Amino acid sequence: MAAEKLTPTRFAQIIIMLTLLIVAFTWRTLTYIEPDKLECNLTPKCTVNVNDSSLIAYLEGSILIVNKPAGNWTMTSTDPSLIVKVDDNSWKVEHFSLQEIDFYFKSSKHDEPIKVSFRH
Template identity: 35%
Template sequence: MAAEKLTKGRFVQIIIMLTLLITAFIWRTYNNEVAKNVACKQDEDCVFYVNNLLFTAKFSKDVITLKSEKNDWDIEPVSEQVQLEKVGDLWIITRSNPNLLVSIEVSSNDEKPQLIHLKSMSNGF
């Protein structure tokens, strides 16, 4: 096989495959979404930003409350072991396990959704 001549058809096939691989690599790199990791101590306010919007989170044993300076945002759970409820301007996230990593997607009317991982830290680190 190594001694075969490189035909025009085989050369075109190699160039097409190389172009597809480079295009896929560039597209995946450009569209890569980096998740924001937020780790907070229990019963303390924790502040983080999503798309230049300030969020305040408070972790208790089974509940995480989220509040923002604006109300034009929405969250969707990525984790299946959590329940969401909106009460006024607060989002209440109930989790089945206090050590569970909660993944949510925060979106606003005019911004791309952002993936957030919420984790509570023990008070002794």
């Protein structure tokens, strides 16, 4: 491929694109907000406030029990090996043997899920 002469129009296009990329990167860096991460130490139980609701969690043997707050809430995990049983009042995670596990709680009133780390 033969080298072409750099024309003033092509040079202006390169400068405009570089400026646009630098502005976009700077804007994203300055407006970035670290997502909320809440921690819950299960000794013997803990309470975490999420979106004006309280989550109460405790251990019963190797089962993590999280009481559901009032309203329509969901609890999800990124670990597919965890078995979560759902009933009317609580979520129960069987074989909770990990030192730390993260769950995401989402209310029907809020768009973003909140990450909560449980430790024991």
